[in-house]
Amino acid sequence: MWVASYSYCYSDTTYASTNNAAQNGLRWALTNILPDFSQPFMTIEINGLNYQYTMVKEKDADATVTLSHDDLANPGDKIFENKDDWSQLHGGTIRKFFRFGYTNANRWGEGSLEIEGEGSIEDPYVIYNYKMVIDETLEKCYLTPLADPICPGYDDALSDYISNLQAPEVDDPFYDEWVQANLAEEAEKPKEEEIEEVEEEKEEESLEEQLGGESLEAMVDTSEQASILAELAQTPKLDQYYATSLQGGVYEETLVLPSINYPDNRRALRNLASDANHKTMVRSQYEQ
Numbered sequence: 001m002w003v004a005s006y007s008y009c010y011s012d013t014t015y016a017s018t019n020n021a022a023q024n025g026l027r028w029a030l031t032n033i034l035p036d037f038s039q040p041f042m043t044i045e046i047n048g049l050n051y052q053y054t055m056v057k058e059k060d061a062d063a064t065v066t067l068s069h070d071d072l073a074n075p076g077d078k079i080f081e082n083k084d085d086w087s088q089l090h091g092g093t094i095r096k097f098f099r100f101g102y103t104n105a106n107r108w109g110e111g112s113l114e115i116e117g118e119g120s121i122e123d124p125y126v127i128y129n130y131k132m133v134i135d136e137t138l139e140k141c142y143l144t145p146l147a148d149p150i151c152p153g154y155d156d157a158l159s160d161y162i163s164n165l166q167a168p169e170v171d172d173p174f175y176d177e178w179v180q181a182n183l184a185e186e187a188e189k190p191k192e193e194e195i196e197e198v199e200e201e202k203e204e205e206s207l208e209e210q211l212g213g214e215s216l217e218a219m220v221d222t223s224e225q226a227s228i229l230a231e232l233a234q235t236p237k238l239d240q241y242y243a244t245s246l247q248g249g250v251y252e253e254t255l256v257l258p259s260i261n262y263p264d265n266r267r268a269l270r271n272l273a274s275d276a277n278h279k280t281m282v283r284s285q286y287e288q
Helices: 136-143 154-163 175-188 192-210 222-233 239-243 266-287
Strands: 011-017 042-056 063-071 078-085 092-104 108-117 120-135
Touching: 042 063, 042 108, 078 092, 078 108, 092 120, 108 120, 120 136, 154 175
Parallel strands: none
Antiparallel strands: 011 120, 042 092, 042 120, 063 078, 063 108
């Protein structure tokens, strides 16, 4: 049984700039200068870049410098490209700023500063402006699927966790789930009465097998048994005995007692007097 729950996603948004992408050469990868955005809970979007370099050349020489990035979503295309034409110009330092809509960093391939013509580049400086969004809920899910019910694999992880619990403490975060799982397991077990009925059926089947596979109904004439029981259950008909009258007569008394004066039993009278005196003595204790 599952209880409905509500979960909210919280995100942490950071706006920042990179270090110099061209400090180690005129070609670079954003994966080396941006935070690791390969994690599923992190998204980085680029919305601008600034670059600066010094062009060293003769005035009469022709040269162009191109800053570009491959578009990984569209092979062969550029997600960003800008050319500086230095032809017939003195060398010098140039600095430019660009702002554009947010684009996912996953689209930004290799970046480069390329020179075509006569001249060289010194002190290149390229930085990117970006927005980093970290989904805190997904970050917790990445660390453990048990962090939130919305995490992928939460149900399987919870089942494994509960199955390995023996007697968890009440403060265990999944104590209630453990109790519910055990109650559900107990409810699925057959009751004792059902077990006894099944065992009795098995005993009857075993007895029939021992008797040659014949059922008890086949071995006993149930109709004859029913007839005998019906006869035994009938109430005896005794009406004829109650209806019979017996002829009797008059019983004459034959014992005659003689008319004799019987003397009183004086000893008994004396005993009665003693009883009366004793009663008087006993009652005298309560008269006061």
